[in-house]
Amino acid sequence: MASRNDAEKQLLEKARRYLPGGNGGNLTLPKELEFLASHGKGSQIYDVSGNAYVDWLMGSGPMILGHAHPAVTEAVVKAVENGSTFFTTNDKAVELAEELVSAIPCAEQVIFTTSGTDACFQAMRAARAFTGKEKVLKFEGAFHGTSDYALMSLTPPASVEYPQSLASSAGIPKAIEDLMLIAPYNDLATTENIIKAHQDDIAAVIVEPVQRVISPEPGFLQGLRDITKKYGVLLIFDEVVTSFRLAYGGAQEYFGVTPDMSTTGKIMGGGYPLAALAGRADVLSVYDRGASDDDSFINRIGTLNGNPVACAAGLATLNVMREKGTYERINSAGGAIRNALVDICKENGVPVQSCGEDAIFDVYFSELPVSNYRDTLSADADMMNRFNTRLLERGILKGAQKYYPSAVHTDADVEKTIQGIREVIPLVR
Ligand SMILES: Cc1ncc(COP(=O)(O)O)c(C=O)c1O
Numbered sequence: 001m002a003s004r005n006d007a008e009k010q011l012l013e014k015a016r017r018y019l020p021g022g023n024g025g026n027l028t029l030p031k032e033l034e035f036l037a038s039h040g041k042g043s044q045i046y047d048v049s050g051n052a053y054v055d056w057l058m059g060s061g062p063m064i065l066g067h068a069h070p071a072v073t074e075a076v077v078k079a080v081e082n083g084s085t086f087f088t089t090n091d092k093a094v095e096l097a098e099e100l101v102s103a104i105p106c107a108e109q110v111i112f113t114t115s116g117t118d119a120c121f122q123a124m125r126a127a128r129a130f131t132g133k134e135k136v137l138k139f140e141g142a143f144h145g146t147s148d149y150a151l152m153s154l155t156p157p158a159s160v161e162y163p164q165s166l167a168s169s170a171g172i173p174k175a176i177e178d179l180m181l182i183a184p185y186n187d188l189a190t191t192e193n194i195i196k197a198h199q200d201d202i203a204a205v206i207v208e209p210v211q212r213v214i215s216p217e218p219g220f221l222q223g224l225r226d227i228t229k230k231y232g233v234l235l236i237f238d239e240v241v242t243s244f245r246l247a248y249g250g251a252q253e254y255f256g257v258t259p260d261m262s263t264t265g266k267i268m269g270g271g272y273p274l275a276a277l278a279g280r281a282d283v284l285s286v287y288d289r290g291a292s293d294d295d296s297f298i299n300r301i302g303t304l305n306g307n308p309v310a311c312a313a314g315l316a317t318l319n320v321m322r323e324k325g326t327y328e329r330i331n332s333a334g335g336a337i338r339n340a341l342v343d344i345c346k347e348n349g350v351p352v353q354s355c356g357e358d359a360i361f362d363v364y365f366s367e368l369p370v371s372n373y374r375d376t377l378s379a380d381a382d383m384m385n386r387f388n389t390r391l392l393e394r395g396i397l398k399g400a401q402k403y404y405p406s407a408v409h410t411d412a413d414v415e416k417t418i419q420g421i422r423e424v425i426p427l428v429r
Helices: 006-018 070-080 091-105 116-131 174-178 188-198 220-230 252-255 281-287 307-321 324-345 381-393 411-428
Strands: 037-041 044-049 052-055 109-113 135-139 180-182 202-207 234-239 261-264 275-279 354-357 360-364
Touching: 044 188, 044 281, 052 324, 052 411, 070 174, 070 307, 091 109, 091 324, 091 411, 109 116, 109 281, 116 135, 116 202, 116 234, 116 261, 116 275, 116 281, 135 188, 202 220, 220 234, 220 252, 234 252, 252 261, 275 281, 324 354, 324 360, 324 411, 381 411
Parallel strands: 135 180, 135 202, 202 234, 234 261
Antiparallel strands: 037 044, 044 052, 109 275, 261 275, 354 360
């Protein structure tokens, strides 16, 4: 287990004093393993005491080229020397907008935001402004950031009946329950029934094409496309995670289904605060003062929207993503861990369900197949916590329920991780 030097111990003390819960609110680590990241290089991150971790968290997705990639660092340094932000439209944002439109199948235009939360929030608002309807259907257990709307039915008890929504956070007005409808992911029949019954009120369906790490069943996304068209409802893909990861054109390219709008973030910002909403030009005209009347115009002012330094990082990242072999390396590292994880569980008699794609995946420790949120409730979540903790003790860092392979994970990283899994599974079963 990693040891902590005095400097890190003191900083951890300060974290407990100055941050609620003693942390930044993203990844919560067991107290005895808590560390403060100080720097990262390639596939490794280092704590203040100098301990190295093989990083499968990768900043929760953006660092698909690894930490401090030289091409991205160079682009950022160059951009920073020219000023940090202007509040006028900048050249880098226009260049990145052009690249997003050429890459993302549904994109005719884009607007920039500083987070995936804001991009998803804007997507729902744009759908309301464009259609004049107020409700949005989301899938139970899907995460679209932390707006009041997005946090409905993220982790509800299984007793809530569809399409009733329930806030998964304190502080959300009760009235939001009337505006969000909830359906089970991968269940087209139930989804269609809900849309049919509420078609006059539903502006949009928002879906993570791969919900957390659960892949869509064959025909599910195409079915959603068909149903939404049939009932005059907009379809939004939340591709904050999947864009530029599953393929350069995201889940839309990978699964061959084109929504009306999609959100992107993480990779396209190269590790900087940047995200975007992309979509049909007629829908995004709600952001164009000249094309909208007072009833349909959306004000989207944001101090750092389309920040030039973040856009430079995004452009540099996408340049490397387009290089030959990048996706092969990501999928090969991910595929190796995925297969080994399942094999090792099976060798040890641990019930396991493999979920996701090689570029984004995890397992659930469960006897039953997992195709939606309620299925995940029967998995052994305590065992997953113990598993993650024991891996961390061995210098292997992953998210609570997700691996983010990158283009820079080496064979040695993969071997170390598989060895760790081999040691840990018998200890936590
Ligand atoms: C699918 C999805 N949508 C939206 C978000 C929110 O993005 P952000 O954390 O940039 O606000 C996330 C964050 O992980 C996400 O996974």
